[in-house]
Amino acid sequence: MITRFRPAAAQWTTVVPVLAVVLLVLTWPRSLPGPVVAVVACFLAGAVLAAVHHAEVIAHRVGEPFGSLVLAVAVTIIEVALIVTLMADGGDKSAGLARDTVFAAVMITCNGILGLSILVGALKHRVAVFNAEGTGAAFATIATLATMSLVLPTFTTSTPGPQFNPTQLVYAATASIVLYGLFVATLTVRHREYFLPVTPAGDLLDPDDHAQVPGGRETLQSAALLALGLTAVVGLAKKVSPTIERGVAAAGLPAAVVGVVIALLVLLPETIAAVRAAVRNHVQTSLNLALGSALASIGLTIPAVAVASAWLKGPLLLGLGPTHLVLLALTVAVxxxxxxxxRATPLQGGVHLAILAAYLVLAVSP
Structure with a gap:
């Protein structure tokens, strides 16, 4: 992760999380009118951006590929918290929220962030180069976890509907945790070199060669502000979620659009970070962000909602429908x-973005 830590950025990213928590305390026990919801939404967006900024500070301190892992986990904590929060209040109508949000995250990361990073990197540097060993291992893990968690529930017969029975759910949650743990170990310990940026000749690049490393005090401050920002994000999201759901229903859109909105919200800052890395010809860092987020989304969300389902009301629907199954299979093949x-050209980036566009169109108009 490469970030230039400007004083101005440091100032607003310090103030916004604090103000967001204050706003959360003031609005928590109350039903909010429209203008106040708009203010809360602005602070929610600011808290997300600030949280990711502080994750980047920590990430740069620990180096790549640890940096991509820190940011991916931070973003996924936000996502999991939003999902569980909305499911706790939604009852039966939010039964498919976890599935919709996780699948949206997979499509956005594996087609949107990946495709945009390849397109930007290839347009600026003729071709986008990366390490196939690390990227391929991450992509294979995503395909496996997505199939076990989102495809198999559609075809099981022990329970009605696209859901697991308790034994199957425990297995899916356990497998997700184990495979994600193996990926983290591969990324950070055993084969770290597979996830570092490379030159067209295959030589390793220094991913932090143009950035000033933050000091220990700045890193500790960012850790505290990151925790504060995540708390604000979870709380404020709970306050605006009824408005999002009402807006989706009023527009006559499918309930799955709520999951798409959540995924777009939490992944936007990460998308910006990935594109910045691609501009510097560090496409491998961009792919680490994209695929690491997809893995964290499945590997951490499924176990979290599996545990939460023990006390949440209503069923937990995980299986994808026919249209989404086709899109997932196309994503894995491409x-x-x-x-x-x-290495990839702008064509490959455009193909992935076309798949994402198809997903968004079908989400709005199934």
Missing amino acids: GTLTVIPK
């Missing part, structure tokens, strides 16, 4: 063909 050559 992603495999993109990764194998170790």
Whole structure:
């Protein structure tokens, strides 16, 4: 992760999380009118951006690829908290929220962030180069976890509807945790070199060669503000979620659009970070962000909602419908063909973005 830590950025990213928590305390026990919801939404967006900024500070301190992991986990904590918060209040109508949000995150990361990073990197540097060993391993893990958690529930027969029975859910949650843990160990310990940026000749690049490393005091401050920002995000999201749901219903859109909105919200700052890395020809860092977020989304969200389902009301629907199954299969096939050559042109980036566009169109108009 490469970030230049400007004083101005440091000032607003310090103030916004504090103000967001103050606003959360003032509005928590009350039903909010429209203008106040708009103010809360602005602070929610600011808290997300500030939280990711502080995650980047910590990430830069620990280095790449640890940096991508820190940011991915921070973003996923936000996502999991939003999902569980909305499910706690939604009852039966939020039964598919976890599935919709996780699938949206997979499509946005594996097609949107990945495609945009390849497109930007290839347009600026002729081709986008990356390490196929690390990227391929991450993509294979995503395909496996997505199939076990989102595809198999559609075809199980022990329970009605696209859901697991308790034994199957425990297995899916356990497998998700174990495979995500293996990925983290591979990323950070055993094969760290597979996830570092490379030159067209295959030589490793220094991912932090143009950035000033933050000091220990700044890192500790960012850790505290990151925790504060995440708390604000979770609380403020709970306050605006009824408005989001009412707006989706009033527009006549499917309930799955709520999951898309959540995923777009929490992944926007990460998208910006990935594009910045691609501009510097560090496409591998961009792919670490994209695929690491997809893995964290499945590997941490499914276990979290599995535990939460023990006390949440209503069923937990995880299985995808036919249209989404086709889009997932297309994503896996195209992603495999993109990764194998170790380099990509703008065409591959455009193909992934076209798949994301198809997903968004079908989400609004199934």
